[in-house]
Amino acid sequence: MTRLLAHSPIDGQVIGEFTITPPETIPPKIQSARLAANAWSALPVATRCQRLARLTQVMQENLDQLCELICQTTGKVRTEALLGEIYPTLDLIRYYEKNAAYILRYQTVATSPLTFPGATAGIRRQAYGVVSVIAPWNFPFQLAVVPMISALFAGNAVILKPSELSLPIGHVIIELFKQLDLPDGLVQWVIGEGQTGEQLIDAAPDFVFFTGGLATGRAVMQRAARHPIPVLLELGGKDAMLVFDDANLQRACDAALYGAFSHSGQICVAVERLYVQHSCYAHFLTQLIEGTAKLTLGHGAAGDLGAMTTERSIAITEAHYQDAIAKGATASAPWQRHGNYVTPILLWNVSPEMRIMREETFGPLLAVLPFTDAADAIRQTNASEFGLNASIWSKDIAKATRIAEQLQVGLWVINDVLKNAGHPALPFGGIKNSGFGRYHGAEGLRNFTYPVSGLTNRSSLPKEPNWFPYSDLRYQQFKAYLDFVYGSGSFYQRLRRNWQGLQAFRDYSCFDLTQHWHNLKQRLPWRGDI
Ligand code: TXE
Numbered sequence: 001m002t003r004l005l006a007h008s009p010i011d012g013q014v015i016g017e018f019t020i021t022p023p024e025t026i027p028p029k030i031q032s033a034r035l036a037a038n039a040w041s042a043l044p045v046a047t048r049c050q051r052l053a054r055l056t057q058v059m060q061e062n063l064d065q066l067c068e069l070i071c072q073t074t075g076k077v078r079t080e081a082l083l084g085e086i087y088p089t090l091d092l093i094r095y096y097e098k099n100a101a102y103i104l105r106y107q108t109v110a111t112s113p114l115t116f117p118g119a120t121a122g123i124r125r126q127a128y129g130v131v132s133v134i135a136p137w138n139f140p141f142q143l144a145v146v147p148m149i150s151a152l153f154a155g156n157a158v159i160l161k162p163s164e165l166s167l168p169i170g171h172v173i174i175e176l177f178k179q180l181d182l183p184d185g186l187v188q189w190v191i192g193e194g195q196t197g198e199q200l201i202d203a204a205p206d207f208v209f210f211t212g213g214l215a216t217g218r219a220v221m222q223r224a225a226r227h228p229i230p231v232l233l234e235l236g237g238k239d240a241m242l243v244f245d246d247a248n249l250q251r252a253c254d255a256a257l258y259g260a261f262s263h264s265g266q267i268c269v270a271v272e273r274l275y276v277q278h279s280c281y282a283h284f285l286t287q288l289i290e291g292t293a294k295l296t297l298g299h300g301a302a303g304d305l306g307a308m309t310t311e312r313s314i315a316i317t318e319a320h321y322q323d324a325i326a327k328g329a330t331a332s333a334p335w336q337r338h339g340n341y342v343t344p345i346l347l348w349n350v351s352p353e354m355r356i357m358r359e360e361t362f363g364p365l366l367a368v369l370p371f372t373d374a375a376d377a378i379r380q381t382n383a384s385e386f387g388l389n390a391s392i393w394s395k396d397i398a399k400a401t402r403i404a405e406q407l408q409v410g411l412w413v414i415n416d417v418l419k420n421a422g423h424p425a426l427p428f429g430g431i432k433n434s435g436f437g438r439y440h441g442a443e444g445l446r447n448f449t450y451p452v453s454g455l456t457n458r459s460s461l462p463k464e465p466n467w468f469p470y471s472d473l474r475y476q477q478f479k480a481y482l483d484f485v486y487g488s489g490s491f492y493q494r495l496r497r498n499w500q501g502l503q504a505f506r507d508y509s510c511f512d513l514t515q516h517w518h519n520l521k522q523r524l525p526w527r528g529d530i
Contacts (some may be wrong), residue, residue, distance in 0.1 A: 003153075009310070010340070016168045030205055032185035045155075047152075050158050059176065085142040096445060107123045109123060115485075118461070119458065122125045123453050125446060130205040133160050134161045135163060142516045147439055153445060155449075156448055164194075231249075232438075234435050239409075239523060240384070240407075243276045244277050248395065253287040256417070257288070257290060258417060260366040264306065265366075273357065274288075320365055321356075322335070374402075407432065
């Protein structure tokens with residue numbers, strides 16, 4: 001099969017037809033990308049920022065068309081296309097436009113004149129070269145453009161592999177980047193299914209950024225290991241929300257509905273497990289049932305929940321529902337599907353052996369359970385193979401913070417949901433089966449580079465004392481030196497007992513003025529390089 005059709009989850013209409021990238025054309029893409037990356041990474045960071053920042057204007061100029069295409073391709077409603085896909089992408093571009101130069105600056109490091117007399121040292125961030133971004137279908141714009149633009153700010157070239165279920169979005173992303181002043185070959189894409197993803201990895205890019213499911217994440221990592229190539233894995237979640245009885249319960253209820261059912265739950269940081277303190281559990285469950293019943297299904301501007309994106313996700317969601325009911329759970333409503341629109345459902349009287357408690361559902365189901373105290377809430381939350389986001393609700397911020405810091409997650413939020421995942425300065429990513437590695441923030445940008453450590457010796461010595469020839473005398477002298485530097489006792493005591501041995505290093509001047517002048521220069525503000 002060389003052609004792929006794109007269908008809209010809303011009504012099944014064909015919205016595009018694409019030719020699968022021939023595998024033999026992928027290695028030349030890597031080569032042209034690597035050439036482009038060489039030129040691109042040689043530019044000052046400020047120049048890269050200026051050119052990439054223009055993407056925000058290009059996105060703004062095409063906002064309605066972009067949102068409409070995202071809705072058609074994913075089934076999500078327009079407000080979620082705007083706030084979940086466009087907004088966080090604009091915010092991250094703006095953040096890196098302002099901060100990338102500082103984050104990627106050259107950093108001098110303190111260098112001991114005792115251990116490295118006459119030397120200075122520092123760290124330079126080097127772009128990997130060609131970054132392949134393998135993206136999912138649930139946020140096909142944001143979860144493609146954000147890692148792409150991060151890699152580009154860091155000085156790399158990118159090759160995007162969008163999900164086979166999001167090809168129209170992959171196409172429009174490439175068209176947007178064409179409107180920027182970038183070297184030919186710097187931004188490319190490949191079209192296809194999982195096999196094309198494998199072929200892209202086999203062509204040996206320099207870094208693989210993957211967002212998707214755990215099973216595929218493992219497959220990506222195994223394939224990259226053949227080279228080996230560094231991989232960053234953004235996988236699924238089974239995120240918990242903890243509601244204490246001293247929380248603003250109405251606010252927490254509205255947040256739970258949004259956190260669980262936004263984009264019909266097809267979000268890696270969606271609330272999938274809701275733990276409510278015993279003392280307010282019955283009241284809160286009643287509020288949740290009333291709130292869930294008011295949610296509407298629809299498309300465009302109307303409706304809270306759009307169509308689910310994939311038949312597979314609907315099937316998994318229904319299987320989790322049936323499994324829970326079969327094992328004794330109670331549901332707020334029967335399973336109802338209208339085309340790809342699925343009614344949101346609460347489930348309680350749930351137990352740990354149910355699939356809904358162990359596996360990522362990625363659909364509009366929310367399991368609701370009680371807890372007794374903070375220790376119980378922490379224990380239940382951490383009893384998951386996933387560790388991505390968590391939300392804690394209490395008016396006592398100090399208590400909520402103490403609890404948050406005991407959760408086995410990559411990120412947490414107090415008295416809010418989801419939004420923390422979009423904070424451009426906060427590194428985003430998970431632990432356990434939610435993956436590893438971070439993007440967003442300073443750490444996230446640096447992750448698209450590797451550090452190059454440099455040390456320059458300006459000593460005027462003819463040779464270094466640790467070089468050949470060795471002798472027992474030299475061994476004893478170095479022992480004296482180590483006792484002087486690391487031994488016990490006062491400076492004076494260490495100097496006295498090692499004075500004889502230290503004479504060997506007398507011309508190993510620890511106060512080499514050339515080094516001090518260079519160190520001083522490193523710290524003065526007029527340094528031109530970054
Ligand atoms: O498939 P895949 P999906 C979770 C969610 C969902 C599950 C599956 O639970 O049900 O993952 O996701 C490409 N080598 N999340 O259906 O396989 C594939 O073409 C290289 C959480 O998206 O994960 C697509 O481009 N690439 C997640 C991408 O991998 C391969 C968001 C993801 O597809 C490949 C989405 C291979 N062997 C799903 N096989 C999140 N963190 O938000 C497939 N691909």
